[in-house]
Amino acid sequence: MIKSIRKRYQEVIVILKYEEVAKKIQEYIRINDLKQGDKLPILDDMTRQFDVSKSTIIKALDILESRGKIFQVRGSGIFVRRHRRDGHVNLLEAQGFKNDMPHYDLHSTVLALEVVKPDKKIQEQLQVKPEDDIYYIKRIRYVDGESFCIEQSWYKKSVVTYLNEQIVEESIFNYISKALNLSIGFADLVVELDVLNKEEADIFGTHEHDACLMLKSIYHLHNGEVFDYSEIKYRKDKTKFFMQSNNFY
Amino acid sequence: MIKSIRKRYQEVIVILKYEEVAKKIQEYIRINDLKQGDKLPILDDMTRQFDVSKSTIIKALDILESRGKIFQVRGSGIFVRRHRRDGHVNLLEAQGFKNDMPHYDLHSTVLALEVVKPDKKIQEQLQVKPEDDIYYIKRIRYVDGESFCIEQSWYKKSVVTYLNEQIVEESIFNYISKALNLSIGFADLVVELDVLNKEEADIFGTHEHDACLMLKSIYHLHNGEVFDYSEIKYRKDKTKFFMQSNNFY
DNA sequence: CAGTGGTCTAGACCACGAA
């Protein structure tokens, strides 16, 4: 492959071969509507088809395996794993919403968007000082017109330098990666049971002190810096979290 | 390294270099009590120290990264990520219990251990026929003498050919991998909110219809065959699920 | 025992971060 094709103008956006191959394999699965247990082409055929070395295919497959898309059986073949379950919130592709509910009508209402000083909890979660500026955002998210979750999030202003109502109504993460050109590295997530206060109960059309699922997340940039802490309450009757694990050793 | 050292007698258990290296790096982190953000030695030093090729080190590091132990920053270094949180159930190392609560006194009470025929739900989850034999197990698990969760599980008898009370009181997964020599490949997990029935409420010392966290899991062997479906109810006041995500792309 | 996937290496070259 000619090197210049793998860069985009002056931006020098390098396309990784193994990412390209991984994308194409996923595309192949989608187009051929493969289900759990269906077999993919053998390695040798893939090296020929994609015109890359065996190692590169294997790297692409390892990535797809770690993302829960496929599983590899030595001596036998490479097989498709069950797809994301529709309507479940996928905790491991934790970039909100659009990904989880692709077939639904989604929108958000912004209840708060302001610059604040962090209290003790936020200082600790975001690893900031009391005098640092923080964007505080509170949103209700709707699925098919019905309230689905209530999200509060705190962004380091030194990283996410600017936010406005329109950005916040749409996808903050999309804005962060596309407009600010930051790349999100990893996240720590905690799921627990919580209860609704009066205001939240009204939003969900239920009763104060009702149980709900709480997801607390800390997001890091690629260099390890924390930039976002968020707390999301999900209504109990609509929410299922989905995950896939490979880590047996 | 001499090849024969890497096999154990006649069993031909091959030790993978990159798994060995990964283990040693984790050990290094533990011994030196490294915290989030602490730097590991540079790649070149590790290749020398472990006497393996650069690719092998990188593979080991990729594994540790996917397991949430470290993060790698190009041009800068390799850094330790926050450790498992004590007392949180780690959903991605979902092998029960002993791993999640290493510093606690754990035990189990077996309420049921019998061979049954699957109902519709179990037929679907385990992908078995109505006439297939299934081990049904119900256990209460205690942490420091206090009931922590109630687990029901269904094992394909064609895979897990034998179980007894002692095995079930201890670790079934341990038995499966060590004694039956089966290797667990991957799992699908769903977390949702559920309520307690009268019996369960009594076990937890709380009220019927109280909310609880429900974890439903489907476990697969390395070849993709389902062998276990389980439903675990966790008491709401004691339970936090923890996960780490890398999948931002 | 053929077919298929996995491990490991040496080495060339590239990309990012910090100073």
Place this chain on the structure above:
DNA sequence: TCGTGGTCTAGACCACTGC
């Protein structure tokens, strides 16, 4: 600019599955 990590390759050899 240099230190550090990342991509990619060709190829030798190994290991598991199923016929």
